[in-house]
Amino acid sequence: MATKRGVSLNSPALTYDKGELCIEGVSVKKIAAQHATPFFVYGQKTLLSNYQEFFGEAQMAGLPRPLVCFALKANPNKELLKLLAAEGSGADIVSGGELRRALESGIPAERIVFSGVGKTNDEIALALNCGTNGVYSFNVESIEELEHISVVAAKLGKVARICFRLNPMVKAKTHKYISTGNKTHKFGLLQKDILKAAKDKKHWKHCKLVGLSVHIGSQLLDLKATGSAIVTMGELARKLPHELEFLDVGGGLGVAYHPDEAKKLPAISTYMALVAKSLEASYFGHFKVKPPVRVVFEPGRRIIAKAGFFVMSVLRHKVSEDQRFLIVDGGMNDFMRPSLYDAFHDLVPVKAPAGKKLPTHVVGPICESSDCFAHGRPMPAMKSGDLLVLSDAGAYGFSMGSNYNLRGKPTELLVTGEQDIRVVNKAQSYEELR
C-alpha cells in the first residue's frame, strides 16, 4: 500500500505527486483539464503487468500450455482487448455481442470459450461459423443446451467443440449474487448428469467433447472451495470416456478493494500453486504419461479491476443537521457496484486531503437513495469543482453501466504516459441514447 503525506492508497497505480493525485504518474487534474468528468481512465502499464503476471505464474507453476481467456464481461473495451490480444490472451464470452467484440479486437476464435446458461440459436450459429472450426469451446450449462447446439451444428454441417461446465456443489465465500458453484445456482451441470450425457452416443454426432470447466464465483479471497471444485473436476475428467484437450478452472480470483482485504488477498503465485496441486492430485498425477491436456483460465477482475479508475467532480456539498453529503457528477448508472452489492471502493480526493475528515455520504445525481458510493465515509472538506477518484473501477464498471435517468455513458480514456492520454470510447451523446 503506497503511503505519502499520511494518505494511504490501496491501489498501486495511484500516487500523490506534490499533493496532486496521479494515475500511473499522470496527473488526474491534467487529464480532467482535457476531458469532462465523469470519465473512466485505465492505466496500460497496470493492465499489461497484471496479465503478464497471471500468465507467467501459470507457467511458473508448471501448468501445461496455459490459455488465459479474459472474461469480457469485466470490461469489453475494444482498445484494452486489443492490448490483451497482442499479449496472447483469449476470451471468455457470454453473448453474441461479446463474441463479435472479441473477434473484432483480434482475439482468434480458437482462443474463445463461450459460457452462459442461455445461449440462443443465433448466438450458437455465430460461434460455430467463426474462425476455421468455430469457437474453442461451448461451455455447456444444461443438457437442453447440448441438444440445441447439436441441432444447429447439424444444420450448418459443423462439429461443435463442447466442454461441460461442472456444478461442483460447493459454497464459495463471496457475495450471494456472484456465487455460482452450488446446486441452487443456475450454473453448470451436476457430475452425474455429465457422466450420463458423456456416455450417451446421440450427443456426439455433431458435437465433440473436448473439455471440462468449473467456475464457482467471483471476488474470491478464500480459495478453499476453489481447490475442492478443481479436484472434483479432475476426478470427473478421469471418469469420462472421451479424450479431453483442456481443463478450464474458470475465473474468480479477487482483489483487495478495502485495505483490510489486502491481508487476505491470495497472491497469483499462491493461486497457481493451488491449481497445480489440485490438478496433479485429481488428474495429471494418475497417468504414467501425462495426457496432452492444457489448462484454461477465465479471469476478469484480477486482470483489469486495479487498472481502472472512475473520475468525478463534486457538484454540491450539503449538510442536513448531522448528515453531510457530497453530491458528485458520477452516478450508479455509471458505476453500480456500491449500489448493487454494497461494495466498498476507495474514494480518493485529487488534492491530497489536509485537515479533519468528517463522516460523509458520497452520492450521485440519480433519483433514488441507492445511488450512493459511500455511507458515512470519513472524507475531507471538498467543494464544488473538486475532483474525486473512485478506485479499482476497471472491472464491472463501464460494462455494467446503463442509461438510467437518460444519462449518456461516460468517456473511457487510456493513459500510457504524461504525453499519451487517449480516448478509447467517446462519451455517448444525447442523440445516441435510445
Ligand code: LLP
Ligand atoms: N467465468 C465465468 C463463467 C463467469 O461467470 C465469470 C464472472 C468469470 C469467468 C470472471 O470472473 P472474475 O475473474 O472476474 O471474478 N458484476 C459482479 C461480478 C459478476 C461475475 C460474473 N461472472 C461484480 O461486480 O462483482
